[in-house]
Amino acid sequence: EAAVTQSPRNKVTVTGGNVTLSCRQTNSHNYMYWYRQDTGHGLRLIHYSYGAGNLQIGDVPDGYKATRTTQEDFFLLLELASPSQTSLYFCASSDGDWGGNYAEQFFGPGTRLTVL
Amino acid sequence: KTQVEQSPQSLVVRQGENCVLQCNYSVTPDNHLRWFKQDTGKGLVSLTVLVHENDKTSNGRYSATLDKDAKHSTLHITATLLDDTATYICVVGDRGSALGRLHFGAGTQLIVIP
Numbered sequence: 001e002a003a004v005t006q007s008p009r010n011k012v013t014v015t016g017g018n019v020t021l022s023c024r025q026t027n028s029h030n031y032m033y034w035y036r037q038d039t040g041h042g043l044r045l046i047h048y049s050y051g052a053g054n055l056q057i058g059d060v061p062d063g064y065k066a067t068r069t070t071q072e073d074f075f076l077l078l079e080l081a082s083p084s085q086t087s088l089y090f091c092a093s094s095d096g097d098w099g100g101n102y103a104e105q106f107f108g109p110g111t112r113l114t115v116l
Numbered sequence: 117k118t119q120v121e122q123s124p125q126s127l128v129v130r131q132g133e134n135c136v137l138q139c140n141y142s143v144t145p146d147n148h149l150r151w152f153k154q155d156t157g158k159g160l161v162s163l164t165v166l167v168h169e170n171d172k173t174s175n176g177r178y179s180a181t182l183d184k185d186a187k188h189s190t191l192h193i194t195a196t197l198l199d200d201t202a203t204y205i206c207v208v209g210d211r212g213s214a215l216g217r218l219h220f221g222a223g224t225q226l227i228v229i230p
Contacts, residue, residue, distance in 0.1 A: 004159070030214075031214045040222055041222055042118070042120060042205070042207075042219070042220030042221050042222050042223070043160075043205075043218075043220040044220075045217070045218075050214070059217075090159060090160070092159075092160075094214055095214075096213060096214030096215075102147070102148045102150070102165055102167070102209060102212050102213075103209070103212070103213050103214040103216070104150070104162055104165070105160075105218070107159030107160040107161070108159050109157070109158055109159050110157070110158070110159055
C-alpha cells in the first residue's frame with residue numbers, strides 16, 4: 001500500500017483561485033516536503049516541515065503557504081493562483097535521521113495543477 | 117545556476133541494448149548521490165545511493181559509479197526492457213541527514229522501443 005498519497009491527482013483552476021493540495025504519509029516520518037517539477041528543471045523545494053506545527057521555507061516559496069497539521073498530513077496552499085504556478089507538485093517524506101539511508105525521501109505520485 | 121547537469125536529455129534504445137546515463141555536478145559538499153527512476157505520471161523511486169569516492173553499486177540490471185574528484189556519476193542499464201522507459205534523475209545531497217539540501221538534475225528521458 002502506497003506510503004505517500006496525494007490528492008487531488010489533477011486540478012484545474014483559474015487565475016486568482018484558491019487551491020489546497022493534500023499529502024498524507026504513513027511512513028511515520030518526521031520530515032515532509034513539497035516540491036514542484038517543471039520541464040527542463042530539477043525538482044525545486046517549496047516548503048518542508050520536521051513535525052506537526054512546524055514549517056520551514058524552501059528555495060521557491062513565493063506564492064505558497066503550507067501547513068503541517070499532524071505527523072501524517074502536510075498541505076500546500078495557493079491562495080491567489082497564477083499561471084506561473086502551473087506545474088507538477090510532489091510531496092515526499094523522510095525520517096531525517098542518520099540511519100544509514102542518507103535521509104532517503106519517499107515520494108507521492110504527484111498532483112498536476114493547471115492555472116488558466 | 118544549475119548545479120546538477122544530466123546528459124543526454126533524452127535517449128532512445130532498442131530493447132535488449134545497454135545504455136549509460138551521465139551526471140555532472142558542482143554541489144559542494146557532496147555527501148552522497150542518488151539515482152531515482154520516475155515512471156510517467158508517477159513519483160520518484162530510489163534506485164541506488166553512492167556515498168564514497170569511487171563508489172560502485174549494483175541493483176539488478178542497474179549499476180552506478182561515482183567519481184567525487186571529477187564530481188561525476190554514471191548509471192548503467194544493461195539489457196534494457198520496455199519497462200525501463202522512464203525519466204532517470206540524479207540527485208546530490210550536501211549532507212547525510214535531512215539537515216542538508218538535495219540538488220536535483222532535470223533528468224534523462226529514456227525510451228526503450230521493441
